[in-house]
Amino acid sequence: MTHLVAALAYDLAPAFELAIPGEIFALDIVQSGYQFMLIGAEPGPLRTSSGWSIRTDGDLGCLDQADTIIVPGWRDPAALPSNALIESLRRAAARGARIASLCTGAFVLAAAGLLDGRRATTHWRHAAQLARRYPKIEVDPDVLYVDAGGVLTSGGTAAGLDLCLHLVRLDHGASLANAVARRLLVAPHREGGQAQFAEAAVATESETARLGQSLAELSGSLGEPWSLARLAASASLSVRQYHRVFQAATGATPHQWLLGQRVRAGQRLLEDTSLSIEEVGIRVGFGSPSSFRSHFVRLVHTSPSAYRQTFRVLAPPPTLP
DNA sequence: CGAAACATCCGCCACT
DNA sequence: GTAGTGGCGGATGTTT
Numbered sequence: 001m002t003h004l005v006a007a008l009a010y011d012l013a014p015a016f017e018l019a020i021p022g023e024i025f026a027l028d029i030v031q032s033g034y035q036f037m038l039i040g041a042e043p044g045p046l047r048t049s050s051g052w053s054i055r056t057d058g059d060l061g062c063l064d065q066a067d068t069i070i071v072p073g074w075r076d077p078a079a080l081p082s083n084a085l086i087e088s089l090r091r092a093a094a095r096g097a098r099i100a101s102l103c104t105g106a107f108v109l110a111a112a113g114l115l116d117g118r119r120a121t122t123h124w125r126h127a128a129q130l131a132r133r134y135p136k137i138e139v140d141p142d143v144l145y146v147d148a149g150g151v152l153t154s155g156g157t158a159a160g161l162d163l164c165l166h167l168v169r170l171d172h173g174a175s176l177a178n179a180v181a182r183r184l185l186v187a188p189h190r191e192g193g194q195a196q197f198a199e200a201a202v203a204t205e206s207e208t209a210r211l212g213q214s215l216a217e218l219s220g221s222l223g224e225p226w227s228l229a230r231l232a233a234s235a236s237l238s239v240r241q242y243h244r245v246f247q248a249a250t251g252a253t254p255h256q257w258l259l260g261q262r263v264r265a266g267q268r269l270l271e272d273t274s275l276s277i278e279e280v281g282i283r284v285g286f287g288s289p290s291s292f293r294s295h296f297v298r299l300v301h302t303s304p305s306a307y308r309q310t311f312r313v314l315a316p317p318p319t320l321p
Numbered sequence: 322c323g324a325a326a327c328a329t330c331c332g333c334c335a336c337t
Numbered sequence: 338g339t340a341g342t343g344g345c346g347g348a349t350g351t352t353t
Contacts, residue, residue, distance in 0.1 A: 227328080227329095228328075228329065228330095229328095239329095240331090243329085243330070243331080244331095247330095253329075253330065253331095254329085254330095255328080255329055255330080256329095256330095
């Protein structure tokens with residue numbers, strides 16, 4: 001049994017966002033792990049926002065079989081989706097299906113009540129509106145995507161790629177996700193938020209140069225006990241300024257960035273080596289196995305040992321249970 | 322697990 | 338006045 005990914009299509013859905021899930025889940029190197037379908041959420045004929053017509057593989061009835069449902073940008077944040085669509089999504093969520101929205105697709109999930117009490121994001125231009133209309137949602141406008149465990153949302157258009165790659169990483173490990181990213185020529189994992197794109201505020205050249213060196217130094221030796229003070233010193237900046245410049249350039253804070261890099265390096269070692277989990281934690285710079293474990297769980301949503309069990313393979317494309 | 326020690330983050334303000 | 342920089346301190350997060 002393969003994992004069924006159903007992407008929704010409605011009239012005037014953004015063409016680019018409709019293409020993203022297909023581009024990733026139907027790619028030859030992941031194909032064996034997924035079955036991909038485009039689902040018409042409304043009676044046809046359907047057109048994309050760019051005007052060309054959409055041919056779907058099925059209707060809302062198919063959602064009952066889907067393991068993952070992708071909801072692309074909704075045509076009008078002010079309009080409510082149909083009851084049929086809302087009901088299908090609620091049923092799927094109740095059944096435990098994974099639901100992910102791209103861009104303004106978050107408004108569809110919100111209308112179905114799936115985001116209440118959860119953290120979520122949407123395109124930064126609509127984030128305030130989402131928060132106002134649905135006060136129970138904890139809206140974070142500054143991230144590329146949010147994984148709230150089973151319900152995922154992503155920011156502006158291209159952040160949908162980051163989200164879909166994240167799903168591949170969850171299902172099949174970092175190696176395959178990286179292979180997909182290489183294939184599509186996109187960054188395997190973009191750090192930081194939409195803020196860096198929303199504001200034109202870019203670090204000056206000398207800042208980026210100094211920081212670039214610092215970043216290289218950092219990624220080169222993650223195992224070292226880096227502290228902010230040490231980093232700032234090596235870039236000849238004050239701690240305060242280093243912090244600012246770092247955020248302007250990467251969108252993440254230095255410490256969060258470092259933790260993310262360490263966890264990712266840990267994932268690779270768990271996949272590619274048979275070092276003990278404790279040893280992996282040490283090599284990537286965590287002071288104790290428990291802090292490695294807690295950050296790993298926070299970012300990857302599984303424990304290091306479960307992760308290794310699933311992805312240890314130096315083998316052909318894995319299939320899901 | 323929880324508590325105490327320690328570090329980071331970030332608004333605010335002052336200085337160049 | 339503006340732009341860049343750095344220190345302070347308390348809230349928040351991390352480590353042990």
